[in-house]
Amino acid sequence: MRVTELSAALAARRAAGLYRHRHVLDSPQGAEVVVDGRRVVNFCSNDYLGLANHPEVVAAWRRGAEAYGVGSGASHLVCGHLRPHHALEEELAAFTGRDRALVFSTGYQANLGVIGALVTRGGRVFEDRLNHASLLDGARLAGARLRRYPHGDLKVLERWLSRGEEALIATDAVFSMDGDLAPLPQLAELARRHDAWLHVDDAHGFGVLGETGAGTLSHFGLDQTQVPVLMATLGKALGVFGAFVAGSDDLIEWLLQSARTYIYTTALPPALAEAARAARRLVQDEDWRRRHLQALTARFRRGAERFGLPLLPSPTPIQPLIVGDNARALRWSRRLLERGYWVAPIRPPTVPAGSARLRITLSAAHSEEQVDGLLAALAELAA
Template sequence: MSFDLAARLAARQADNLYRQRPLLQSPQGPVVQVEGKEYLAFSSNDYLGLANHPQVVEAMQQGAARWGVGGGASHLVIGHSEPHHQLEQALAEFTGRERVLLMSSGYMANLAVITALVGQGDTVLHDRLNHASLLDAGLLSGARFSRYLHNDLDSLKQRFQRAQGHTLLVTDGVFSMDGDLAPLPELAEQAKAHGAWLMVDDAHGFGVLGKNGGGLLEHYGLTASEVPVLVGTLGKSFGTAGAFVAGSEELIETLIQFARPYIYTTSSPPAVACATLASLHLLQTEHWRREHLQQLIQQFRQGAQALGLNLMDSPTPIQPIIIGDSGKAMAISAKLRQLGILVGAIRPPTVPAGSARLRITLTAAHTAEQVQQLLDGLAACQLEACDE
């Protein structure tokens, strides 16, 4: 039997689910060049506008001049450079944890943690809307895998009653396609009541939430004892690349000994760690970035509600507009592109069937005038739909 790849691709195109990569020809920013044309972009997770910040760029250039451009080997062989160590210490202080372990990507971090902590005879409980990397890790772990309804505490209670062995409760902090927040205080309470550990992937919360950018745990005032396992990525608010796991001394040592994705992966370039140290400093000291971003979020939500758009309950830079039909979502995205505005259409299987959406992301690098231009473009798309 041969693989009929052409038929699979044709079916995906027919269902308006075909994915294509836009070719970026400029640095990240509110205005980008894609395939030879300039667009006002609302598609990046560079929430604080640090990916092209001069200080971050300079730190990476100096880091490359001092440390070269490659990690050379895994961290356990000879790839753990001084900048990696300095960044781990700085992130441990930032998160209030005993130790931090750097990873090459967020996907890898989630795979590493879950597969190292649970296995056959154990249980991993997942929010139904968790990121694909968390779900894949749960399936690969060999543990009993159960998903509770999104942010539904009663549904979670029912699944706790059927749990066996060591139980790991896993959730996104900010859900990447909806922009809403996990009810961490209640999840922590349930985890404690059932003797389970709570793991939070706060990829989209760090830098954005909390007075000092400490993410969803700072937002709720939760401690390391309430959330023993904390994962964050560096390619979003930090503006660089990679990820980290923060926790106790015993947790980090366990990952170093047993987490296969960490053990068998070449370390990230030391220069990236140098750049991330610079972005961490900006994240902690330039509070105006979070303040400005919150103003833009409020401006967008008020304007979108005035237009009657179907917003989700999101207090974050992720502002989805539910369209429903994948073909219609693609058509609106294409119309916005004709108007010089870049907004992605997110379709199944990334989101549930019938919930295709425009995923709008705001950053601290945007201006109020640019947000108004986006609102004007959305209004123009509405008028065109009425005329059809």
């Protein structure tokens, strides 16, 4: 794009109903937030367990800052790997049942780093068509031969795989815009038979799924032999920030030695690592949060069925309401905000053309009354 074309490109995006803009919050994350000066019920946050403003997590951050300062000072391999980082990695490894874990500054960096470290230029990467952008970009930046199979279509994937040639299969565990689960047991078996890496991004399952909250792999009973690469984030169910990769001793050592997005970036603030440790303990100890979230999800789906609202078949807190048209998604989102409910409109290219939606996300911080209020407001819009 030339400099002179930028204004026209922005105008075209506005005309197509694809323009994005930011809202300003004047409150912490929670079931209710103050956005653009108004208090509303928040149904678009990924703070699934309501931990982003939990007093114990905030207190852990404060203690960490008092003990270690606010900055790490350098990358992990120079002088930025502090005791809280190390303790967090050990605890995440134990929690997920893996040999070791490695903390990255973001989930985007983690996915780029893993694929770049495990796939040589020209190697083959197979990805679900609905994967997160970071997985797709990881393959492209690694110079891999990327093929995207239709969503959940393992028959197509199996036709493309051939044993003996370098390959990596990457998938979301919980798809962020549809809320459904990847067929991980079947993918694990395919990867085993074809001697391929299996890299699972559990950003939206970690903390939410599994008996202890260890995530989608725990939900399916899959270990590190079946799924060698687990990536998950700390900024969704844990309510903090950052990400980690967990796996075998050799995998983590290889990433430490060769993942460029780990080696060449400043480490997370140590106080943040202390906050993440506190949040992880709450995930494990306060299982009522997951039970309440599951009950709210079931309640919302029953209500949507009663009102004839077209939800996708998601068993997770991500409940997409398909409206199809970009302008309608924007209009419904604005009208909900006027009624005191904040739900983000999701449009292409984040989702396929013609599938614009309201991405409704539930939290353990919500009440039944708040969920029922949203359902009533949605029913009025759809009438």
